[in-house]
Amino acid sequence: MAVLKLEGITQEFGGLRALDSVSLEVEAGNIFGIIGPNGAGKTTLFNIITGIYTPTEGNLFFKDEMITNTSAYNIARLGVGRTFQNIRLFGKLSVLDNVKVGSYGITSSSFFSNLLGLPKAKREEKLVTEKSLELLELVGLVEVRHEYADSLAYGDQRRLEIARALALEPSLLLLDEPAAGMNSSEKLELMELINGIKEQFDLTILLVEHDMNLVMNICDLIAVLDYGKKIAEGNPVEVKSDEKVIMSYLGVEI
Amino acid sequence: MEGFLLQFIDAYYLRILVIIGINIILALGLNLITGVTGQLSMGHAGFMSIGAYTAAILTLQFGLSFGIALLGGAVMAGLFGFLIGIPTLRLEGDYLAMVTIGFGEIIRVFFLNFELGGKATGLYGMTKYTTFTTVWILVIIIVLLNAKLLKSRHGRALYAIRENEIAAEAAGVNTTLMKVLAFTIGAFLAGLAGGLYAHYMGYIAPKDFAFMKSIEILNMVVLGGMGSIPGSILGAFILTIAPEMLRIVDEYRLLFYGALLVILMIFRPNGLLGNVRIYDLKKRFRKKEV
Numbered sequence: 001m002a003v004l005k006l007e008g009i010t011q012e013f014g015g016l017r018a019l020d021s022v023s024l025e026v027e028a029g030n031i032f033g034i035i036g037p038n039g040a041g042k043t044t045l046f047n048i049i050t051g052i053y054t055p056t057e058g059n060l061f062f063k064d065e066m067i068t069n070t071s072a073y074n075i076a077r078l079g080v081g082r083t084f085q086n087i088r089l090f091g092k093l094s095v096l097d098n099v100k101v102g103s104y105g106i107t108s109s110s111f112f113s114n115l116l117g118l119p120k121a122k123r124e125e126k127l128v129t130e131k132s133l134e135l136l137e138l139v140g141l142v143e144v145r146h147e148y149a150d151s152l153a154y155g156d157q158r159r160l161e162i163a164r165a166l167a168l169e170p171s172l173l174l175l176d177e178p179a180a181g182m183n184s185s186e187k188l189e190l191m192e193l194i195n196g197i198k199e200q201f202d203l204t205i206l207l208v209e210h211d212m213n214l215v216m217n218i219c220d221l222i223a224v225l226d227y228g229k230k231i232a233e234g235n236p237v238e239v240k241s242d243e244k245v246i247m248s249y250l251g252v253e254i
Numbered sequence: 255m256e257g258f259l260l261q262f263i264d265a266y267y268l269r270i271l272v273i274i275g276i277n278i279i280l281a282l283g284l285n286l287i288t289g290v291t292g293q294l295s296m297g298h299a300g301f302m303s304i305g306a307y308t309a310a311i312l313t314l315q316f317g318l319s320f321g322i323a324l325l326g327g328a329v330m331a332g333l334f335g336f337l338i339g340i341p342t343l344r345l346e347g348d349y350l351a352m353v354t355i356g357f358g359e360i361i362r363v364f365f366l367n368f369e370l371g372g373k374a375t376g377l378y379g380m381t382k383y384t385t386f387t388t389v390w391i392l393v394i395i396i397v398l399l400n401a402k403l404l405k406s407r408h409g410r411a412l413y414a415i416r417e418n419e420i421a422a423e424a425a426g427v428n429t430t431l432m433k434v435l436a437f438t439i440g441a442f443l444a445g446l447a448g449g450l451y452a453h454y455m456g457y458i459a460p461k462d463f464a465f466m467k468s469i470e471i472l473n474m475v476v477l478g479g480m481g482s483i484p485g486s487i488l489g490a491f492i493l494t495i496a497p498e499m500l501r502i503v504d505e506y507r508l509l510f511y512g513a514l515l516v517i518l519m520i521f522r523p524n525g526l527l528g529n530v531r532i533y534d535l536k537k538r539f540r541k542k543e544v
């Protein structure tokens with residue numbers, strides 16, 4: 001089943017066409033890579049999928065439900081979690097509170113039941129704390145749970161973003177350059193983490209990443225964007241040998 | 255209670271304690287909007303005046319009981335907060351500040367021309383129902399509920415909006431709704447404080463709720479530390495007492511007041527209790543022990 005389907009997505013910023021009728025289908029249980037040179041429109045695509053922008057043209061579907069005009073918080077509540085390329089943590093909240101906020105979209109205790117400290121609210125709060133601690137354990141940040149998020153090292157901040165996104169219990173997880181700024185041993189750990197959470201939480205993952213080694217290693221399928229257009233799609237072997245891809249993107253690296 | 259307290263302190267100090275209590279309620283309301291949620295609001299005195307006039311008219315003209323009048327004033331102010339919040343909270347930073355300054359001024363000018371409110375003379379002759387006990391019982395209730403709110407999922411969502419609005423949305427927070435909620439509660443509390451003030455002084459006039467009053471409340475929040483409940487309480491204490499103590503230096507009062515704020519902002523830019531957590535204090539303490 002296609003978890004995510006994009007049909008002819010076009011996004012214009014003034015005169016700039018950041019995305020040019022991009023169509024994609026992401027199957028459940030896949031790790032789907034999106035690569036392309038700087039400014040190709042990868043982050044813009046993520047912003048459209050998560051409802052930060054409404055596309056100029058085209059439609060998108062999440063599990064067969066049209067979400068083209070759905071607001072960002074509602075898309076999150078449907079089960080689409082994400083991390084950000086330019087880290088967006090709640091800097092002056094504790095590491096633990098960052099993850100707890102992440103579960104906002106799947107919790108339901110009402111404003112007044114919290115004010116009055118009703119049993120339902122207390123139970124939910126306890127559950128949220130337990131789950132958040134488990135996620136911090138998973139990404140190796142449980143020791144620093146009381147620190148401010150903005151006091152963490154860069155790599156730790158990236159992993160905290162992943163833990164926060166997982167707190168939403170998403171079925172689709174979008175990772176925007178999760179390895180940026182990490183050294184090679186951190187990248188190896190990250191690869192394991194991504195594979196691990198995919199199995200554990202039964203995720204479909206959309207991954208934007210410049211590290212070709214990582215992308216080729218963990219992705220089942222890859223789409224290549226260039227100047228807002230999808231120029232290729234296929235498994236890692238196919239994409240690596242694609243003429244257009246080598247010319248526009250990989251050629252620069254090799 | 256008052257009689258009992260008066261055996262220990264004189265009426266002047268009791269009066270200051272009552273004003274401190276009212277200011278704490280004002281500061282806690284604005285703290286929710288500006289300190290916690292990060293929406294710079296500079297017209298808080300406007301909501302206070304709506305509560306003050308509504309409550310005063312309800313007791314004076316309609317002969318309603320003090321409790322009902324207080325609630326009426328608070329609800330009316332909360333309603334205005336809600337109605338103004340919906341269109342304005344889409345604005346950010348400086349724009350929101352300007353719109354809220356404008357709101358405060360419009361309300362003041364409205365009361366200057368409001369027949370039922372006595373125009374520039376204001377309203378007088380209200381029975382002084384507000385006592386030390388009423389004010390401080392309300393302060394305690396509000397502090398407790400406020401603390402509960404900030405520890406809940408909704409409170410965390412409000413802080414998250416201040417820290418990063420887009421990330422908050424991505425976590426499933428309806429940021430517009432939550433901002434309007436904070437604005438409404440903050441306005442409700444200002445209205446409550448207004449009703450208490452009106453029935454403590456016995457008279458009110460538009461000039462009591464001018465722009466400087468909004469700035470004074472904002473100063474309490476900023477001085478104490480944005481988003482901190484103990485901070486807002488401390489800020490309200492200091493900024494109520496300071497002008498009284500500075501009476502000695504009379505005409506240089508404003509100068510001292512300003513200088514005090516500047517110095518504090520240099521040495522503690524996050525406010526006196528901003529970013530101070532029990533956890534950090536404990537950690538520091540432990541380190542010293544080792």
Ligand SMILES: Nc1ncnc2c1ncn2[C@@H]1O[C@H](COP(=O)(O)OP(=O)(O)OP(=O)(O)O)[C@@H](O)[C@H]1O
Nearest residue numbers: 013016018036037038039040041042043044045085
């Ligand atoms: N909000 C915006 N307003 C105007 N232009 C934008 C906006 N967001 C993105 N762009 C432009 O759209 C194009 C695509 O940007 P995008 O961030 O999606 O690229 P990217 O593929 O993520 O690049 P990188 O690899 O550097 O992260 C760029 O030219 C960028 O300047």
Ligand SMILES: [Mg+2]
Nearest residue numbers: 042043044085
């Ligand atoms: Mg990008």
